[in-house]
Ligand SMILES: NC(=O)C1=CN([C@@H]2O[C@H](COP(=O)(O)OP(=O)(O)OC[C@H]3O[C@@H](n4cnc5c(N)ncnc54)[C@H](OP(=O)(O)O)[C@@H]3O)[C@@H](O)[C@H]2O)[C@@H](O)CC1
C-alpha cells in the first residue's frame with residue numbers, strides 16, 4: 001500500500017503526554033555513542049530524541065568516552081559499558097535504541113548490535129552499524145525484528161543491497177530491501193522513501209536541501225527512535241520524523257547546521273499538535 005507523506009496521514013498518531021504521564025511512561029530512548037573522539041553524532045541523536053518527546057534519553061558510551069561526555073549533556077543521561085553484556089543490561093529497560101552514528105567500523109559495533117537485538121527495545125540502525133555489514137548483510141538481517149528501522153543514505157544502501165537501486169529504482173529497491181531485511185527501511189535523499197516489510201510504502205518528496213550537512217542523519221535517527229520510544233508504530237514514526245526533520249530545516253533555511261535541528265522541532269511539533277501555523 002503506497003502513501004504520500006502529508007501530515008494529515010499521521011499527525012493524529014503523534015504522541016502527546018497525558019495528565020498521568022511521567023517520564024518513563026512517555027518513553028525511554030537509548031543512544032550508543034562512539035569512543036572519546038566520536039561522541040558528537042550520539043549527542044545529536046540523543047538531543048533530537050528528547051526534543052521529539054521521549055521522556056528519558058540515555059547515552060551509552062564506552063569507558064574512554066565517559067569523561068568527555070558529561071559537560072555536553074544536561075537533560076540527557078549517561079551510562080558507560082565495557083562489554084556487550086553490560087550494554088544489553090543497560091538497554092533492556094529502553095523502548096528504543098539508536099546504534100550506528102559514529103559507532104566505529106569495528107567488530108565491537110557488531111557485537112553491541114547483537115546484544116541490543118537480545119533486548120525488547122526497537123532498534124534504529126544507522127551509519128557505521130550499516131556499513132560494517134557490507135560483506136555480510138545476512139548477519140545484520142538475522143538480528144532484526146519487523147519494528148526495527150534501517151536508515152541508509154544511498155551509499156550505505158548500496159553497501160547492503162548492491163545493485164538493487166540500479167535494478168529497481170528508489171521505491172522498488174526500498175520495498176525489496178525491507179522485505180529482505182525484515183525491517184523498516186528509510187532510504188534517505190532529496191526524496192526519502194520509507195518501506196515496511198508488510199508492503200507499506202511512503203515517499204517524502206519535498207526534502208529540504210539545507211539538510212545536506214554533516215550530522216543531519218544522526219538527528220533523524222534520534223527523532224525516529226524518540227517517536228518509537230513513545231510507542232508510535234515504527235513505519236509511522238519514520239515517516240513522521242522524516243517530514244518533521246525536513247520541515248524544521250526548511251523553516252531554518254540558510255546557515256543550518258545539525259545542531260540547529262533539535263531546537264527547531266518544538267515549533268513544528270506545536271503546529272502539528274495544535275493544528276495551527278502552516279501545517
Ligand atoms: N558530528 C559527528 O560526529 C558526525 C559523525 N559522523 C560519522 O562519521 C563517520 C563517517 O561518516 P562518513 O560521512 O565518512 O561516512 P559515509 O556517509 O558512509 O560517507 C562515506 C562515503 O560514502 C559515500 N556517500 C556518502 N553519502 C552518500 C550519499 N548520500 N549518497 C551516495 N554516496 C554517499 C561517499 O562516497 P563518494 O561519493 O565520495 O565516493 C562518501 O565519501 C560515521 O561514523 C558517521 O556516523 C557523521 O554522521 C557526520 C557527523
Ligand SMILES: Nc1ncnc2c1ncn2[C@@H]1O[C@H](COP(=O)(O)OP(=O)(O)O)[C@@H](O)[C@H]1O
Nearest residue numbers: 188189190207208209211212214215216217218
Ligand atoms: N539535497 C537534499 N535534499 C533533501 N534532503 C537531503 C539532501 N541531502 C541530504 N538530505 C537529508 O539529510 C540527511 C543526511 O543524512 P546522512 O547522509 O546520514 O548524514 P550524516 O551521516 O552526516 O548524519 C538525510 O535525512 C537526507 O534525506
